[in-house]
Amino acid sequence: MSMIDQIYARKLEEGHLRPDPAQQAVLPEFERIRAALAQPVKRGLFRKAPEAPKGLYLWGGVGRGKSMLMDLFVETVDVPARRVHFHAFMQEIHAAMHEARKTGVDDALAPVAASVAQSVRLLAFDEMQITDITDAMIVGRLFEALFAAGVVIVTTSNRVPDDLYKDGLNRQLFLPFIELIEDKMVVRELVSDTDYRQDRLSGGEVYFTPLGSTARAALDQVWDDLAGGPGEPLNLAVKGRTVTLPAFRNGVARARFFDLCGVPLGPADYLAVAEAVRVLILDDIPCLGRSNFNEAKRFVTLIDTLYEAGTRLVASAAAAPEMLYLEGDGAFEFERTASRLREMQSEDWWSDPS
Template sequence: MAMPMVTVTDLYEQRVAEGRLTRDAAQEAALPEFERIRAALAQPVKKGLFRKAPEPPKGLYLWGGVGRGKSMLMDLFVESVDVPARRVHFHAFMQEMHAQMHIERKKGTEDVIKPVAKRVADELRLLAFDEMQITDITDAMIVGRLFEQLFLAGCVVVTTSNRVPDDLYKDGLNRQLFLPFIELLKDKMAVQELASPKDHRQDRLAGAQVYFSPNNAEARAEIDRIWQELSGGQEEPLVLHVQGREVELPRFSNAVARSGFYQLCGKALGAADYLKLAETVRVLIIEDIPTLGRSNFNEAKRFVTLVDALYEAKVKLIVSAADQPEMLYVEGVGAFEFDRTASRLREMQAEGWGQ
């Protein structure tokens, strides 16, 4: 017996009834677009010699501010779809594409994008991207050709972004070469703004403690709880491309990254790496910040640079540390300069920071 179809709206109503979601008019306004695509993909594909494959439905480009529920709606949508689909963070997907193109180059393939796009399209009817943003010239040059091939193969693309399509790769190098891609997006995807006045992520963190000291089992348990709530149990690595290098953070979800202190400050990373991180994430969780001084002077210097980058970009910071900000760096060269960092760490704990 065929299972009754569950619509995206059904799933949304179910979550509201269970108390897992708060009803939001802007989110509800986006549901018909998701439902349009789900219903079209649910139509059986009639096979036969003279039967032309049905025209795929237009995709969806859902944009809006941080914490408005874009990723959550995407999750509901993917859950409701009964065709081969993949939901992936845009950064992670582009990372994969670079790796596959590299393999094709080694084989001597002339047009490396075609076989890579074909593999994706052969496996999937729906690609759901989270957090589309293009900050890198190599991504900008590849993405247009890649999407063109996916659309030609009948793959439906749904994506979320913090920016309207016309602002993608804004002020980027050779941006005029990227403009046809923006037109292609607008042609193949319905563009919808999620204009909720409510930042649900900030609501979840509103008034909540974000600085945990001392760094004990209780602090770890509380940070685990916050991570679970912000990530919804979904995570993947984040790979940043910075000046030809790769910087990897193992845990990333919905524009929230989680890392240990030494992963970020114990490696030879610099301002460019931290600036890239700050423009990519909206919330950063750093665990196990030790007391700082002569013994870990280089790590301390990097931490100061990291906090400056996060502060300027208004990133929400959640940390577990050996002591309160003012007591983290009390002896040795640099203790005086750390006063400003301590002051920033205090300011970043204030309710409403990062809005």
């Protein structure tokens, strides 16, 4: 039994996992990479470094356990490795290229890619999705440089490679990247009938009121169930601004009402949030009215954006949706927002695969 098989079996015995043939079927791919990375690198003037193994592109529906399997895999490797959300990684690359340009280099990507390659042998990306043309135009050259340097890449995605950047601007320039993925990585689909993320909240409460320690503890439990560990801040660059989600992991983000509605954000910012996360846990929605009219307007825009994107929402609030906004300009219009908040609590909303 391989190391990853052993860890998976122990998780089953401890009750942390349920047997899933689809998950078990892809374990050998992770073990293949782990065993190759474990081979000693021979030293010497004429010793050639071992060829890097092919990486893994694991795709499938939301909540099937892709991120969980990748986490198990990263725990087993004994080489410099980094596990990071793909969107956050690309934001770092853009920021590093911006700094490199200040030095006057002709190709800002080259030193950035070299720096990444020097720091890791394994990159584990969570939720690869490419919707931004600036990402689309550099990701091919970036991955080509990393592969050439011997970096192994493992990634999860909700899309088959052919659907990456689908219908994007100048997509024909992006197609060589798809060919690169299929050449340098094994593409596997995780075909499971079970959405474990949905199962954890199936029939459960996702809107907690009133505010207080009980609601906060409930959201803490939801975070533990869905994110599966401590989160890290996720910084989203939007038209020269930075939108920060204080905690992010496995497609789940957590923020306070003030973080997203107490600062001057607009539709483009909320769209970036909706595109980056699958579930948003929002703490401390207050009662709304004349005293916080601007915050209320932003909250309406946020909910509209999450609703249109199909993003799942878990929240704590001072009152039920219909009682949040009782007076002041916009109270009548808020009825639509209250209706959407109700719909976003429904089992149908959470079971919809969109």
